[in-house]
Amino acid sequence: MARIAVIGAGMGALTAAARLAVAGHRVAVYERTDTYGGALRRFEREGFSFDTGPGLLPLPAVYRDLFVKTGKEPLESCVELVQVDPSSRHVFADGTEVSLPNASRAGVVAALDEALGADAGKRWGDFLVRAREAWDRTRRPLLEEPLWPNWQVLAEREPYPSVPHKRLLRTRRAATLAEIGAWELRDSRLTALLESHALGHGLDPRVTPASAVVLPYMEHAFGTWYVRGGLRELARAVYERCLARKVEFHFGADVTGVLEKGGRAAGVELAGGSVAEADFVVAGVAPGVLDRLTGETPVRGEGEVRPQPAAASRLTVLLALRGARPEGTAHRTVVHARDRGAELDALFGTAARDPHPTVTVLRPDDPRLAPEEHESVTLTTVVPARLDRSGDDLTDHVITVAERAVPGLRDRLLWHEVRTPADVADATGAEGGAVPVPALAAAGGRLLHPSNSTRVPGLFTVGGWTHPGGGLPHAGMSGALVAGLIVEGPEFRGSQ
Incomplete structure (x- = not known):
């Protein structure tokens, strides 16, 4: 039985703690x-x-x-999972609207044909077939296995089978989401639908690799779900599972350093000077925080994937609205930007803020969230990390956009x-409130994340800033990978 110190109580850290505890280890979490x-x-x-996160x-x-x-x-005995249907409603720049059924290819094709015109649904359906190929090619190495030592194979190979596009005397294949939209979908509204999946993660579709098609494919294939009472209930359930497996929690415990002895991680140092010794340390923190905790010791070696700073956050x-939620209201509505170029330049360039950004509107059918005859609504838009703390001017723009929904x-x-x-930074410790993106293949490896193991024996990393990247499912997968590496050792190759 090993002593394991976990730094942070994010979802990746909690899932690792629960799995390690059930394997017989003594686990203590310092948050x-x-x-x-x-x-x-x-x-x-x-x-x-309200949920203030996902x-x-x-x-x-x-x-x-x-x-x-x-x-x-089982999970369903601890939280109430509800499949969201329709999966999403979309309000496009030209005023066109469409509601997409949850996890139904035939239903989505029919809805798009009716809303956007004949053949739109077929183009999207054909695209999903190709997206499935990309998913099948990358699912295991990107989600279920520790990061390959020869990760460059994932960096160089584009898994999406693009359709050849002939222009003048050249034949090209789409290498980015923007090119897929222009050459394969050939409809600005379908392009907006595709790009919204990347934009929601803070990715610029103009340079995001075609491999990002796995993001809309995951939603199409596995559906979209809500946890009754809000997703905070999922965190509660995982925390209580940790308690049931005798995980110790220390809140208000500021870790100031990773203790090393004999060239390996040996515990954590806490504010005030106390030390908690351990045989393994699992760090669920952002790369900049980890660098501070390890001081002079390099965590990543030559030839490894280096941490890539995220540039985007969330507003x-x-x-709080008076009046009940109207019957038949979609749980999620995406109101797309009126000027795609202006929005992308504002987010990823130097242009002024776009007064009409893409806004996601969440209106859960959940009486737990508001007094009777009232409604809780959450609006979210992607913003640059380090946005000033107030965000007042942008807030008014976001509310104005939401009026369309x-x-x-x-x-x-x-x-x-x-x-x-700034609030995201306070909650997660990520510099500027940056939000990590999911790991993606191709693009020279710039959207891969560092391995869960490190150069320091006994020190592992977990959560959105490490393989396989950001997002709730990915956080849970990172916890499973770290637990496997500690329990089974370096020979661990992931779930079978």
Whole structure:
């Protein structure tokens, strides 16, 4: 039985802690804030309740597997999972609207044909078939296995089977999402639908590799899910599973260093000078934080994947509305930017802020979230990391855009609260409130994440800033990988 110190109580760290504890190890979690869950926080006021982090759960099988492997009580007995249908409603720049059924290729094709015109659905359906090939080629190395030592193979090979595009005397294949939209989908609204999956992760579709097609494919194939009471309930359930497996938690415990003895990790140093010795250390923190904790010791070696700083964060606006949620309202509506170029230049270039950005509107059908005859609504838009703390001018723009999805919004508004990148930084410790992106193949490896193992024996990394990257499913997968590497050793090759 080994002693294991876990730094941070984000979702990756919690899943690793639960798996390691059930394997018979003594696990202690040290979290600098006063609660668990990382970005999965909750804000409550006057009977209203809001998720301030992710609001929907893709690929719930990751957490189902966690609960099966850590005890007899399944996930569904600890939280109420609801499949969201329609999966999403989209309001495009030209005013066209479409609602897409959850996990139904035939239903999506029919809906797109009806809303966007004949052949639109077929083009999207054919695209999903090709996206499945990319998923099949990358699923195991990017999600289920430790990062390959020869990771350059993933960096160089584009897994998406692009359709040849002939222009003048040259034949080319799409290498980015933007080129897939222009050459294969050939409709600005389908392009907006495709690119929104990358944009939601803070990725610029003009340079994001074609391999990112796995993002819309995951949603199409495995559906979109909501946890009744909000996704904070998922964090609660995982935390309680850790407690049931005798994981120790120390909140308000600021780790100031990783202790080393004999050239390997040997515990953690805490503010105030105390030390917690351990046989293994699992760090669920951002790369900059890890560098500070390890001081002079290099964590990554020559030829390894280096941490890539994320440039994007989130602005979240929480709305308390008078009046009940109208029957038949979509859970999620994406209001697309009126000027795609202006939005991308504002996010990823030096242009001024776009007053009409893409905004995601979440309106859960959940009476737990608001007083009777009232509604809780959450608005989210991608913003640059390190956005100023107030975000007041952008907040007004976001509310204005949301009125396209919520008629009469301002007349119903009782009050609103804003969560900026500074709040994300406070909750997660990530510099500037940056949000990590999922690992993706191709693009020279710039969207891969460092291995869960490090140059320091006994020190492992977990969570969105390490393989396989950002997102709730990916965090859970990283926890499974770290547990496997510690329990089985370097020969661990992932789930079979």
